[in-house]
Amino acid sequence: MTTVATSDAAPWLAASALQKDTTLVRSDPFSFLVAKNVLPAHLMQDLQEHFPRLKGAGYLPYEKEQCGEKINQLIEYMTAPDFANALGQQLGIDNLAQYPTFISISRSLKKRHGNIHTDGQSKIATALLYLNSDWPATSDGCLRFLNRIDDFEDTVVPEIRPEYGTLAAFKRADNSFHGHLPFAGERLVIQVAWLVSAKDKARKAKRGRFAQKLKSLFGWGGGSGATAN
Ligand SMILES: O=C(O)CCC(=O)C(=O)O
Numbered sequence: 001m002t003t004v005a006t007s008d009a010a011p012w013l014a015a016s017a018l019q020k021d022t023t024l025v026r027s028d029p030f031s032f033l034v035a036k037n038v039l040p041a042h043l044m045q046d047l048q049e050h051f052p053r054l055k056g057a058g059y060l061p062y063e064k065e066q067c068g069e070k071i072n073q074l075i076e077y078m079t080a081p082d083f084a085n086a087l088g089q090q091l092g093i094d095n096l097a098q099y100p101t102f103i104s105i106s107r108s109l110k111k112r113h114g115n116i117h118t119d120g121q122s123k124i125a126t127a128l129l130y131l132n133s134d135w136p137a138t139s140d141g142c143l144r145f146l147n148r149i150d151d152f153e154d155t156v157v158p159e160i161r162p163e164y165g166t167l168a169a170f171k172r173a174d175n176s177f178h179g180h181l182p183f184a185g186e187r188l189v190i191q192v193a194w195l196v197s198a199k200d201k202a203r204k205a206k207r208g209r210f211a212q213k214l215k216s217l218f219g220w221g222g223g224s225g226a227t228a229n
C-alpha cells in the first residue's frame, strides 16, 4: 500500500492563485494587489477551527503550537519561495523570497485599530489573508488602500471586504497608505511581512512577545495594534 505524505500533496494555496484574471494588480499610487478566492471553499471550516484562540485583540506573533495543522500548512504555503516570488513579481519586487518573513495573526479587533498608516521601513512587502466566513453589510473593518494619510474617503480602489480567501498585498512605500474604519469583534487575518533584515525580525518577535504578555495579563497592550514598524 502506498501512502502520500501531506507535504508531497499538491498545495491548496499555490502561486497560481495570485495569477488569475480576476486579480487586481496596480502599481499606482503604490504597488498592490487584491486576489479573491485564493483558498478552497471546502477548507473554510477547518481553517476557522484551527485558527488560534488568541486572548488579545490586534496582531500577535504567530506561534505554531497555538494553531491547528491546517493553519500551519497555510502559513507554509504563504511563505514558500515560489509563492513569495510570484507575489513579488506582481508587486515589482525582484526575488521577494530572499527576505526573512515575520508572521502575525489577528483574531479580533477593537475600535481603536485601523488608523491610516504606511507600515514601517523594516518591511519590504505585506500580505493579508482574511478568513471570516462573510462580512456584515458595513464598511467598518474593510481594508482601504488610500491616496493620503488623512482621508478615509480618498480610496484608490473600492474597499476590500475581509472575507474568506481574499488576499491583499502591497509593496511598502512612503505612500502605501492603508487602514480601515473602526470595527470591534471577530476578524480573522493572517499577515505575512517580508522584512529588510533578520535583525528587524528579531526585534519584531521580541516586541510581539512583550505585547502578547501584556495582553494575556491585562487584556491590553501593544499600542495601536497595527504591526506598523
Ligand atoms: O488587518 C488589516 O486589514 C490591516 C492591518 C495592518 O495594516 C497592519 O497590521 O499593519
Ligand SMILES: [Fe+2]
Binding pocket: 117, 118, 119, 178, 226, 227, 228
Ligand atoms: Fe499595515
